[in-house]
Amino acid sequence: MDVAQVLHMNGGSGDTSYAKNSLPQQKAISLTKAMREEALTSLYLKKAPRILSIADLGCSSGPNTLMVLSELVKTVENLCRKMKHKSPEYQFFMNDLPVNDFNNIFKSLDSYKEKLSDELGAEIGPCFFTGVPGSFYGRIFPTKTLHFVHSSYSLQWLSRVPRGVENNKGNIYMACTSPSSVLKAYYEQFQKDFSLFLKFRAEELVEGGCMVLTFLGRKSEERYSKECCYIWGLLALALNDMVSEGKINEEQLDTFNIPQYTPSPSEVKLEVLKEGSFTITCLEVSRVHWNGHDDDDDWNNAFDSESLNNVAGYNVAKCMRAVAEPLLISHFGEAVDIEEVFRRYQAILTDRMSKERTEFINVTISMTRKD
Structure with a gap:
């Protein structure tokens, strides 16, 4: 599997698109808003740049990317008004792999700018948008040109399927039945990829520049923890059922592995400390229910118990389809x-969601480029 050529969320705005089926990702972004505001406020108070360069890495397509950018602009504009500063110019870089549906983002930019201006009730600094195709496991920006880097639900994706997972029979990801060599191969690929990510961002960020990164991760130190592996394990069950009925070739299934690693907070922290270019200012864990609606009383009260379970299963399957279908x-x-x-x-x-609480674990880290 050439990850750079096939890894992308379902494009467009149709029923199975990522744009229509990314509520858990949106919830994760909302939960980490305070951390982004704190990091950007600290940076602006120190630097007050006239041109503020912000990159969203693994931006995908749909409303979540522009939601983050709106929030960051509002943070800076509010600071400018309090300090009686002229608004900076905003340079937004939206990065993802070349197969990403960038056009879906570009089509919505005019309405986005109008909405943002209406919400702030005044003129804001000019906003410039650039799509940047390429892997964030390599260099994608010139030296010392970025002030703020954001990434959410992207860095758990690896640059490749790890070598040495060929004996992961019956599984499509790490699982309690995976050989220890498979778990080790996944972790080592994460270490290699994330260390490269940090190295290259250290070259691209200005001194004192900030990054806020959210991984789909786990709280447990067990790499095959149910916290991170369960949702892929249930997809493996569906695929194995189809193998047993002759609808999928067994050899094809045995060679299919998800190019993802869901790290623990300690694993993320270790790589940052080893690379050495950043100071960690905050490291937190948050949780989002698989269906994204668990804390929505109006939504929950709209259904009886059986209907609620059926709708939840339907929504989560669509969310996962938007992610996994291209693979x-x-x-x-x-x-x-x-x-x-x-x-x-x-x-x-x-069936499973009707019997137990199911949650995504998010690991979010805020850090500053050392001077």
Whole structure:
């Protein structure tokens, strides 16, 4: 699997698109708002740049990217008004792999600017938007040109499927039945990738520049923890059922592994300390229910218990389809019935979610480039 060529969320704005099925990701962004505000406020008070350069790495497509940028502009504009400063010019860099649906973002920029101006009730500094295709595991910006880097739910994706996971039979990710060599291979690939990410961002950020990064991760130190592996394990169940019925080739399934690593806070911290270019200012763990609606009383009260479980399973299956469908199609091709895969997956999700609380664990780190 050439990850750079196949890893992207479902584009467009249709029923199975990431734009329509990324509520848990939106909740995670909301939970980390205070950390971003604190980091950006600290940076602005120290630097007060006339041109503020902000990069969103792994921006994908849909409303979540522009939601983050709006929030950052509001933070700076409020500071400018309090301090009677002229608004800076904003340079936004939106980065993802070349196969990302950048056009979906560009089409919404005019309405985004109008909405932002209306919400602030005054003129703001001019905003310039640039799409930057390329892997963030390499250099993507000139030296010392960025002030603030944000990334959410992207850095758990690896640059490649780790070498040495060929014996992960029956699994598509780390699992309690995975050999120890598979768990080790996943961790070592994460170490290599994240250390490169830090090295290159250290070159691209100005001294005193900030990064706020949110990983889909785990709280436990067990790499096969249910906290991070369960949702992929349930998809593996659906695929294995199809293998047993002759609808998927067993060899194809045994060679399919998700290029992702969900780190613990200590693993993230260790790599930052080892690389040495950044000072950690905050490291937190948060939780988001799989269906994204767990804390929404109006939504929960709109259904009886059985209907609530069915709708929740449907929503989570669509969310995961928006993420996983391109990977499945790339690997299995015409041999797999995607509709059937996700019908089965939805049934499994509905059953499990009716019996237990299911949550995504988020690991968020805020750090500053050392002078």
